Amino acid sequence: MLKGCAAAGPIRVREAGAVQCRGLGAAGRGRRRPVATSVRCSRPEAPPVTGLAAAAAAAGGGGMGLAESLRLGRLVEDGLSYKESFIVRCYEVGINKTATVETIANLLQEVGGNHALSVGFSTDGFATTPTMRKLRLIWVTSRMHIEIYKYPAWGDVVEIETWCQGEGRIGTRRDWIIKDLATGEVIGRATSKWVMMNQDTRKLQRVSDEVREEYLVFCPRTPRLAFPEEDNGSVKKIPKLEEPADYSRSELVPRRADLDMNQHVNNVTYIGWVLESMPQEIIDTHELQTITLDYRRECQHNDMVDSLTSLELADDYSTNGSAIGKQHKKEHHRFLHFLRLSSTGLEINRGRTEWRKLVR
Structure with missing residues (x-):
């Protein structure tokens, strides 16, 4: 399992001459602030600093206030x-001049962290509530599921919406x-599950009523899902890969x-x-x-990791009704993955990927 990140990332500014204007991030319990809708301006003026930014500035956190005003x-x-909106930078794309899946995952993490900041959760990297900090509790990721229908290209601007809600x-x-x-087209969706862990003992904890009351005020009143839960890949169990694997990379x-x-x-x-360990x-x-x-174990900086991959033979390919489901199944391949510690063989995580035919 991995620790949740709630820190603000680098300020994104367009390089080509004009300065990119940033809307003000709202702060506080349900409070909203005006947002600048224009993307570029020739002579930007400093926006007023209010809410969380003003509180940070008053406390001596001038850098925090500036980041809030520009985000x-x-x-x-x-x-x-x-x-939150982001422009895809040249260093975030791969050989096809489109964003890599790592870029997409980083942006999801960034916008999730900024959401936590905007509602006043802590800036210690754990997105914790006051009760959680008092009891030394943190959130850790237990599952991550990402679907990408169309990869954004270099220079494209993507808008990512995120929200959280209780899960049992x-x-x-x-x-x-x-x-x-630019078009409003949905090009991807993602969902994740998080569990609570004691920061000192590394043991899982039940979510107390006090903690639930602190974060549920910022959650949708009725359940809202990025994917339909019925016949959805995000909830399907991932079997453990049977060895020997078809492909492997050792001691990463x-x-x-x-x-x-x-x-x-x-x-x-x-x-x-x-x-x-994917085949070339x-x-x-x-x-x-x-x-x-599925995240099963934390990995430390001095660990070495083995990556194992095998083709998964399955008849059904869940696509949630998206356009990709209309393609012929033979153009798709599904693989099982297994990451383990090289020294002990203990499982770090297991995964599943689906691949569609590349259209050039």
């Missing part, structure tokens, strides 16, 4: 969800919808750049490790459509 994000739906007595879930800002080593602010391997790194012929002719990961 192109805002609370919507009466403060029950959050939207032991966790929460966070959902995302990804749109092409975490880099310093793979560590997050909490000194653990960032969850996006696991996606890269899964893809390391699939990488060359297909693109990743869906990835699901």
Whole structure:
């Protein structure tokens, strides 16, 4: 399992001459602030600093106030969800000049963290409520599911909406919808499940009524899902890969750049490790459509990891009614994945990916 990240990321500013204007991120319990709707301006003026930004500035957090005023994000739906827009940079695309799945996952993490900041949750990297901080409790990811219908290209602007809600007595879930800002087309969706863990003992904890009351005020009043739950890949069980695997990469080593602010391997790194053992012929002719990961164990900076992959033979390919489901099934391939510690063989996570034929 991995620790949830709730830290603000780098300020995004368009390089080509003009400065990109940022809307004010709303702050506080259900409070909303005006948002600048224009994307570019020739002579930007400093926006007024209010809400969370003003509080940070008053407390001496001038940098925090500046970041809040420049971030192109805002609370919507009466403060029950959050939207933020991003431009796809040249260093975020792959050989096809489209965003990589790691880029998409990083943006999901960024907008989720900024949502937590906008409603006043802590900036310690854990998105914790006051009661959680008092009891040394944190959120950790237990499952992540991403579907990408169309990869944004270099220079495209994407808008990501996110919201969270309760998930039984032991966790929460966070959902995302990804749109092409220029057309309004939904180009991707994602969902995740989180459980509560004691930061010191590393044991799971039930979500108390006090904690639920603190975060549910920012959640939709009725359940809202990024995917229809019936016949949806995000809820399907992932079987353990049987060895010997069809493909493998051994003793992958975490880099310093793979560590997050909490000194653990960032969850996006696991996606890269899964893809390391994919057969090259699939990488060359297909693109990743869906990835699901179950997180079972934390990985430390001095661990080495084995990545195992095998083709999964299955008759059904769930696509949630999207256009990709109309393609012929023979153009799709599904794989099972297994990451383990090289030294002990203990499971880190297991996953499933689906790949569609690449159209050039």
